Amino acid sequence: MADSVGLGKTFTALAVIKYYENRNKSVLVLCPKKLAETWNTYKDNYVNNPIAADRLNYDVLFHTDLSRPSGTSNGLDLDRLNWGNYDLVVIDESHNFRNGAGTHANTQENRYIKLMDKVIRTGVRTKVLMLSATPVNNRFTDLKNQLAIAYEGNPEFINEALDTKKPIDENWRNYHDRKRSYRTL
Secondary structure, three states, X not given: OEXXXXXXXXXXXXXXXXXXXXXXXXXXXXXXXXXXXXXXXXXXXXXXXXXXXXXXOOEEEEXXXXXXXXXXXXXXXXXXXXXXXXXXXXXXXXXXXXXXXXXXXXXXXXXXXHHHHHHHOOOOOOEEEEEEOOOOOOOHHHHHHHHHHHOXXXXXXXXXXXXXXXXXXXXXXXXXXXXXXXXXX
């Protein structure tokens, strides 16, 4: 979900979270640390929680927690956390995951790879809801890497979901080929 700031992405995500929780599903919100107070407010019994009656119960962790091998974050023990047990992962500021695997000269494990390996591909079948007020990326590859999160990095999943005439990887290659040919003109 991508639109301008203040148009309701968070409240839409909260409705999706409530839908999953009503079906006894486990939910994780991954956000930058600066947004933790907002996400914690909507699930805690605070006087300034406008939806306190909904009794939401999701975990809130930070993007940077994916890079941490241990410790405590937002009241959760990362050593004991079952990352693969989330049915829904809401990623606020999802554009922070635009630099996927293999896009850096140093291909060691990064947050993107850990998100894919620890959370999305492991354990229960995980759905992903990505939120961003920055829908315009610097490179087309940035968008490709964000979309890969939604289909577990397996292009067959997105081909099936979108019912494309050509495989999605062929579409990505065609885009890059056209982009290169325009530069040489």
